[in-house]
Amino acid sequence: MAKTNRYLPILIILLLGLGLRLININQSFWLDEASQANLSSLPLHQIWYGRGGDFHPPLFYFLVHTWLIFGRSEIWLRTLPLTFGIANIFIIYLLARDLFPQMESKIRYLSALLLAISPFHIYYSQELRMYSLLCLLGTMSMYFFFRRRYLLLSVFNTLLLYTHYSAIFLIATQLIYVVMYSRKELKSFTFSFLLSAFSYLPWLPQFYRQLNSGLNIDTYLPGWRQVLSISPLKAFPVIVFKLVAGRISFISRIVYGIYIVFVFTVTFLALVISPRPKRQLVIWVFFPVILLLLTSLALPQNQPFRVIYVLPGFILLFARACIRYPKLIVTLVCYIFIVGDIAYFTRPRLQRENWRDASAFLSRQQTAVVVKFSDRFAPLAWYAPDLPVVGPVSTFPAAYQPVFEKLGPALATSTRVYLLQYLTDLTDPHREVDRVIENLGFSQTKIHDFSGVGFIYEYSRQ
Incomplete structure (x- = not known):
């Protein structure tokens, strides 16, 4: 009975996360989701060799290909990313438990709860794209990185690389952290990295093919770079705002501006008052974003969802701040998340193309x-x-x-x-x-x- 009661809070949080992610899950596929479904319908060898105009590794396409055997409805196909999203809530619970054992047990439940109600995470848990999987694998990668389980780290970093090219920014961040703060682990980490790199060799020819296509995008589709990317001056604040507040906007630019200032104030406050040590979380959150922005000068790839794996790092920082000032930070962060959720659930213009x-x-x-x-x-x-x-x-x-x-x-x-x-x-x-x-x-x-x-x-x- 005591064991059941111990797991009851996380079960309730998982059910809450599931319930929120089922709202409006029957939306129409938009352009990218339909492209995902069409390409995933191809034979397996074409998914591997025949997507030269696409710019993604094949893992999620293989998974959707398998999912398509059992149905083609929007609801069914979206249960795949939804499953990854729910699993991510449980993994951040485990990560918070192991990363901060000296803190109260409340941090693990707070972390899971905040991810469960995160508007950005809810949105991509409902999207037939690889971003929910990217976030889950990124969280698991950091989980095994912090636990120094390098063989498992190699496995999940390999899966990350086969899910999205932006995974390299998270792996590079891990290397930076080892060099800066844990050099005695450099040999083990290097071995783990080499295992992942060796496992990636079969995909390299297709990667170079897709890379050349991406670099030449302005030649055959002028203006598409602006669609795929954000202005370098705006990119960093936009990424932080969207990750925290979700895909929200207001028709009134004045109201929108005030809300942006409010979100940044709360985020900055949480970063400042989050108890030490927190450098591993700060590096996890900000270094991949910086690497993404530098890369986007050559490749138009700096949209927030490409670094969705830093969102759990934000969540952990918020949860730690909540432990220190529970009434203030819990109220402010939950307000931001709930506003983002309500806006997404109730406003068609914030939902997917019909x-x-x-x-x-x-x-x-x-x-x-x-x-x-x-x-x-x-x-x-x-x-x-x-x-x-x-x-x-x-x-x-x-x-x-x-x-x-x-x-x-x-x-x-x-x-x-x-x-x-x-x-x-x-x-x-x-x-x-x-x-x-x-x-x-x-x-x-x-x-x-x-x-x-x-x-x-x-x-x-x-």
Whole structure:
């Protein structure tokens, strides 16, 4: 009975985390999730060799490929990242217990509770992408790093490297920590690192192929760097804010600005008053972010979710501060997290693109659909594979003559056409596709709007 009572708090926290992550889990797949589902549907050898335009290692694709055997619904497929998210709550509980044995047992429950209600973690526990797995593996890697279990560290660092390329920043941070504070462990850590590096050798040819594609992205898709990346001057504060407050924004820029200042004040306060020693957490939280920002000068890869594995470090810092000033810090941190959760759960504009309804609407029309890209977008391929889609933009930005040469024959017998404005500012900033359609004798009759997908223009002609 006593043993059952001892585990009851963490069981309640895990159930709370599960309940929060089930809210709105049936959202439509957005662009990246649909691309993930489509690519994961490929045969295993194509997942390994045939994703030259993609920039991710294969592990999560293999896992989704297996998951697809048992179902294709949004809810089912998202149970995979959801499972990783729930497991992460339990792992941070273990990490807090082992990392701070001299502190009250409350820190392990506080750490688990804060991760359970973290809006950023909830969001990515619901997303069919590798970021929930990245966070879990990163937490487990740090768990075995701090426990000096170097063989297991090698295993999880290898899994990290096969999950996302940003894993190298966490591994480099571990090396920096060993060199700075634990040099007697350098030999053991080096052996662990070499094991991971050796295990990664089979993937290196594909990595170089994907890397070349990423470095040349401005050549074939000008402007995409700005979509994938944040301005270097804004990147650090944006990463910290999003990790703590979630994917939240306010329509009023004044209110948003005040809230940003509030979040940074609470974060700074927690960092300052968190009891010593805390250097291992500070290094865990900030060094990967710094390495990411330096790398992003060459590769556009500095979005917050790429270093989601530092979030548990933030959580542990907050939990330690809560132990020192429980009423103040618990109230402030929980307020930030709950505001982020409520905003995400209740505001459609903070949720995912509604491609499911847009695809269903277009399928009912039984007529041509034009997208401002070279081919159908991934969500259309997932939700409406038989939809007649024309992608006339073969080079970016769109040029009138090539668009005309492709659209003219494609729409020769059509009296009605639907044009998606999705990615217009990137692929067709001068509205050349719109101009071609109008010059082919079509007139705009209606505008349809789907959350996140944007406007769909309906054209007709006699």
